[in-house]
Amino acid sequence: MDKIQLYKTFFQKSNSYYLEQLKYYEQWKKFRFSYSALIFGVLWFLYRKMYLEFFIIFFLFYLETIFENFVLTKLIGIEQTKVVNISVTIVLIITLGIIGNHLYIKKAKRTLKNAEVKYSEIENQKEFIIKKGGTSYIYVTILLALSILGLFIS
Numbered sequence: 001m002d003k004i005q006l007y008k009t010f011f012q013k014s015n016s017y018y019l020e021q022l023k024y025y026e027q028w029k030k031f032r033f034s035y036s037a038l039i040f041g042v043l044w045f046l047y048r049k050m051y052l053e054f055f056i057i058f059f060l061f062y063l064e065t066i067f068e069n070f071v072l073t074k075l076i077g078i079e080q081t082k083v084v085n086i087s088v089t090i091v092l093i094i095t096l097g098i099i100g101n102h103l104y105i106k107k108a109k110r111t112l113k114n115a116e117v118k119y120s121e122i123e124n125q126k127e128f129i130i131k132k133g134g135t136s137y138i139y140v141t142i143l144l145a146l147s148i149l150g151l152f153i154s
Contacts, residue, residue, distance in 0.1 A: 003112065009126055010108045010133030018104070025105045037100025041093055044100060046139045049132065053103050057096070064088060108133065 004019070011018040024032050037044045042061070045054040068088075072081045111132045115125040 012134040034100035038097030
């Protein structure tokens with residue numbers, strides 16, 4: 001089984017799109033805009049099983065919110081902070097669109113390399129890649145459910 005087949009295994013249903021992104025990545029065109037990452041934001045990272053990236057991005061959003069609520073509102077007031085919040089949110093969401101595919105391709109490359117290091121048998125590698133790649137709705141569903149629950153509680 002060649003590398004392309006292993007990448008197809010990792011990308012699963014969206015393999016033609018991500019194989020094209022991989023081709024651009026390997027031609028040093030590393031940042032190809034992801035409309036899915038733009039539209040769905042951090043949920044897209046969970047859906048693509050990019051858990052570490054999700055937590056880092058979520059933490060950055062959280063720190064930014066804390067800064068706005070506890071520092072910026074005292075410095076410039078609530079109304080101006082709302083304008084800053086909207087501006088920063090737009091910039092952050094566009095940034096997710098810019099870096100999304102790049103981070104996903106890096107994850108795919110890292111996963112294939114880890115599979116190769118851990119397992120000598122191609123079937124074991126493929127099993128590992130299937131487990132680490134593709135998509136998952138479970139954490140997206142949990143996060144959405146917790147968000148809705150949080151709205152009802154507050």
